[in-house]
Amino acid sequence: MSESCIRLKADIGQIKRCREKLDANSKSFLQLGEILSLAGNEVRLRILFLLEEEKELCPCDLSDILGMTIPAVSQHLRKLRAGNVIEARKEGQIIFYSLRKQHLKILIPFFKIINQQNMATRHV
Template sequence: MSNNECIRVFADKDQIMGCKTDMKNSKKFISELAGVFNLAGNDVRLSILYLLQQEERLCVCDISDILEMQIPAIAQHLRKMKDGNVIEKNRVGAMVYYSMRPEAQKLLNGFFRLITNESLLKTKAA
């Protein structure tokens, strides 16, 4: 049997058409989500995004202290996420603060809720 053959007896054409329509309507959202996941697919970057979601904004020094990493390494991760339009920076006087873009925050809120809920469960169990 070749990879192009299907063994089903009947195709549910309504289901297939409905799914095709759903996929067409969801294409932009799925593409945006894939881009965010591509950038967040690293422990450090996901940790930074989680911190920004929790605290709303942080400077590179704060993130460096929290994650116990060197500032240049944190700055490189921040630059990648900024270039990917996942985070933004705002200057306040001499300080530069990073925050998650609202679009990225909407995409990731559900996942971060899972982390928060799991942390709360572990805290209560201890």
């Protein structure tokens, strides 16, 4: 890639360091991008929030909580599971879903913001 900065005194060292940082973290950017892409849907974000709060829920619980049909909830759960954001555990006929532990550190800061905004509006 050519040096394309039009400034007369571009910091070539800075540009190189930044490129190296991006290259070194490319896998993390890909993983975070996939998680945020899935969480970018309001229903899936609500599901992820509920799974973090309650630790695990079944599609029937989510259907009742969200006021959605079980097939609609299941479609979102399939996408989250395909994206490797949630995992499933079967107990008899019931499947319980939970967040994958490795994604909690990425998602918890977002959920804290949601909870803080909720607390702030209660005190207004």
